[in-house]
Amino acid sequence: ERRASSLQHKSLLSCVTGQRQTLRQETWSLSPEEFEIWDRLYRIKEGDGVKDPVLPRVRFETLENVEGVPEREEGTAQELSLSEWRIWQNRPFPTAMVSHSDRCYHFIGVMEMIDVMRQQQGACSYQLEMERHLHMEDVNIARGRRHLSRQKGS
Amino acid sequence: LFQRLKAAVHYTVGCLCQEVAEERNVQFSKQTIAAISEITFRQCDTFAKDLEMFARHAKRSTVTTEDVKLLARRSSSLLNYITQKSEELAASNIEQKEKKKKKSFAAKGRRTEEQDIAVSESEDSNMA
Numbered sequence: 450e451r452r453a454s455s456l457q458h459k460s461l462l463s464c465v466t467g468q469r470q471t472l473r474q475e476t477w478s479l480s481p482e483e484f485e486i487w488d489r490l491y492r493i494k495e496g497d498g499v500k501d502p503v504l505p506r507v508r509f510e511t512l513e514n515v516e517g518v519p520e521r522e523e524g525t526a527q528e529l530s531l532s533e534w535r536i537w538q539n540r541p542f543p544t545a546m547v548s549h550s551d552r553c554y555h556f557i558g559v560m561e562m563i564d565v566m567r568q569q570q571g572a573c574s575y576q577l578e579m580e581r582h583l584h585m586e587d588v589n590i591a592r593g594r595r596h597l598s599r600q601k602g603s
Numbered sequence: 604l605f606q607r608l609k610a611a612v613h614y615t616v617g618c619l620c621q622e623v624a625e626e627r628n629v630q631f632s633k634q635t636i637a638a639i640s641e642i643t644f645r646q647c648d649t650f651a652k653d654l655e656m657f658a659r660h661a662k663r664s665t666v667t668t669e670d671v672k673l674l675a676r677r678s679s680s681l682l683n684y685i686t687q688k689s690e691e692l693a694a695s696n697i698e699q700k701e702k703k704k705k706k707s708f709a710a711k712g713r714r715t716e717e718q719d720i721a722v723s724e725s726e727d728s729n730m731a
Contacts (some may be wrong), residue, residue, distance in 0.1 A: 575641070587607065
């Protein structure tokens with residue numbers, strides 16, 4: 450993770466330091482001047498009062514996880530949340546150069562739908578709508594039969 | 604037709620959620636099941652487009668299990684699981700082929716079979 454973030458910083462630094470040093474940019478790592486700038490301006494240090502930002506790891510609740518255990522100690526890192534601001538996510542956010550993908554619009558659409566359903570108590574309009582269109586030949590009945598009576602009854 | 608497909612997905616998601624609910628001793632609200640259904644339905648759109656692009660990238664017009672594996676590339680746990688399933692499937696396919704050596708599989712049948720897998724896998728991954 451450190452490596453990845455320093456790579457990102459490198460590209461930022463190239464912008465900051467400008468063309469002057471492009472000839473020296475043959476090496477993979479930062480030059481001493483770039484390192485000095487990174488260390489002074491961007492590097493998160495202990496006294497800064499901010500925690501290292503980290504992205505949440507992939508974890509599957511229903512599968513055996515082979516990803517490995519995250520080695521970070523609790524409290525030293527700020528895990529970036531993808532759900533903290535969910536009430537903002539029912540509309541497309543502004544874009545700069547990259548437009549929203551279909552996948553992103555699907556996400557926004559579902560967030561909108563969840564917002565609408567949040568007001569509902571008990572009966573579910575989606576369920577009522579779907580029941581009208583269900584053809585039993587489309588579904589795997591053997592799997593679901595056990596639950597059918599219960600679902601219809603509730 | 605869209606509504607009919609959605610209804611089938613909703614029904615199946617309901618059954619799967621019921622299984623999870625019993626296993627883990629939790630309850631899903633109807634709205635939660637509806638949301639998972641809608642996510643699954645929309646995810647199928649993403650999967651279908653990706654699978655088509657993956658196949659085209661390999662200059663094929665038929666989606667294969669290799670394309671399906673690419674959908675699972677972001678998590679090695681998921682990729683392991685899908686790969687294992689695909690090997691099991693391949694093994695049972697060979698078995699069946701040996702049994703009915705004379706009756707060769709029509710390519711069409713094979714294709715729909717793979718599409719079915721894609722759909723059921725997509726449901727599985729959305730459940731996760």
